[in-house]
Amino acid sequence: MNAKHDSLKPDPLAQTHEVFNQAKPLENYNPYDTDNALREAVRRHGAGWAEERLSAHGVKTGTAEVIEWGFLANEHKPQFSSHDRQGYRVDYVKYHESYHRLMALGLESGIHSAPWTDPKPGAHVARAAQSYLQAQVEAGHGCPLTMTFAAVPSISLTPSLAKEWLPKILNNAYDPRNVPHYEKQALTIGMGMTEKQGGSDVRANTTHAYPVGVEGPGEAYELVGHKWFTSAPMCDAFLVLAQTENGLSCFLVPRWRPDGSKNPIQVQRLKNKMGNVSNASSEIELRGALGWMVGEEGRGVPAIIEMVAMTRFDCMIGSMAGQRQAVAQAVNHASGRAAFGKTLLDQPLMRNVLADLQLEVEGSLAIAMRMGEALDQSTLDPANEHEKLLLRLGLPAGKYWICKRSPFHAYEAMECLGGNGVTEDFIMARLYREAPINAIWEGSGNVQALDMLRALAKTPTVLETWFAELGKTAGSDARLDKAVSGLKQEFNDMSDAEYRARDIVDRLSLTMQASQLVAAGNQAVAEAFIASRLGQHGDRNYGTLPRGLDLSGILARANPWESS
Structure with a gap:
């Protein structure tokens, strides 16, 4: 028997089975055209005029290529460097190219801007539908898209800031370069509210803002404190809550100062999250970071x-x-x-x-x-x-x-x-x-x-x-x-x-x-x-x-x- 077995020479590449009874991948389809519930809702709530645009966005988000971007953006998590190779503080978060492609797809299609730049019946409904299509591909990059969109009403409270910042915030373009905001034509906005001791109780925040000169809306302050959750730390600026002598106030804090120096917003580490891993969430410390007051003093909430x-x-x-x-x-x-x-x-x-x-x-x-x-x-x-x-x-x-x-x-x-x-x-x-x-x-x-x-x-x-x-x-x-x-x-x-x-x-x-x-x-x-x-x-x-x-x-x- 052993001799007989020794004489066998099976092909190491012999086919063991045939693959069948498997569903085809869900890709190269149009998630707008085939979603009757969504299409009916769009029409019912006043955004029927946007169907051609939404169908075109569905063509993109349903492709195998864009779907793969979502997988790659999650497989390659953001990487944080506190200092560069020469020892300078940089607070730099590097994202995979697929993340940037998803960001570009969302921003260039106006998910962050359309209801503000072209307000009309159905504008928010159409934008919600487009965001719904985009989010089905990948959720993490939706955080900076949302914050950039949502920052517009707050920044609009202070005309001087709105005049300088909103044209670039509302630009349908994406510029991920790590350079000052005034060198860009397109900007993204983040948010920093919660602190260790307070969480949702933001009135317990201990971060303080000190006036540089004149006090009041649109004026410069320096912030000292921390934020326990600041997502998308490579945004160009952040809406941040801090205490002044007259109570909790809101500030627009850029990553770079007007003189080109780095604003001291120091990332301590990135959160190791169970989900939303393509999007970096960070713990930061503000060490005299420059910010401009948004809205009235003491009316930060x-x-x-x-x-x-x-x-x-x-x-x-x-x-x-x-x-x-x-x-x-x-x-x-x-x-x-x-x-x-x-x-x-x-x-x-x-x-x-x-x-x-x-x-x-x-x-x-x-x-x-x-x-x-x-x-x-x-x-x-x-x-x-x-x-x-x-x-x-x-x-x-x-x-x-x-x-x-x-x-x-x-x-x-x-x-x-x-x-x-x-x-x-x-x-x-x-x-x-x-x-x-x-x-x-x-x-x-x-x-x-x-x-x-x-x-x-x-x-x-x-x-x-x-x-x-x-x-x-x-x-x-x-x-x-x-x-x-x-x-x-x-x-x-x-x-x-x-x-x-x-x-x-x-x-x-x-x-x-x-x-x-x-x-x-x-x-x-x-x-x-x-x-x-x-x-x-x-x-x-x-x-x-x-x-x-x-x-x-x-x-x-x-x-x-x-x-x-």
């Missing part, structure tokens, strides 16, 4: 809240983009993979799971795009109290709900891919790591729920506005009417309001999502959402939809290869 409102809106957009990409990947896999004689997409239980995941996307889009319309209406007509008050509750409620739902949503979609889902060769593991980030950034869940209570206490009419909006679909569905009625009862007794705040904001969000879906007019989606979220089947795991729903219609909307 109101000044930077102008920025925070926009960043919270983008947290909604980013999280629902992750939801959409997760569903698209799961449906793509299920349509190309067979088991037990059927494709996974034809298996009843998998259909239940995938349809349920798509309903989450539908609800997220519904509330987010309605808030986008409110941004448009309130920007174009500052006297439109309904839209302004709707935002006051809608931003914290929408941010809370969409971001909170995303981690479990990403996990469930990842499970649809089985073992492939947890490997880094697929995007699902990255989507899962990204999913908790937005729930924490720009105010955690508790902060959003308490912000909702502050809005009610400060402006009680926000509640009337909310119910007036819900009233537009009154009588359309008995279950929705019952849920709205129950929500109203919650506000009749506000004892232990902080203890109950999460439950209240849950119900604010769910009823608004359901109402918006009813108004959107797709009966299959609205019926399934209400039955699974407001009916007896609410508050369960994904894949527990009740019987009798039009799953085929819902799954067709989830399929990234189909369009109507």
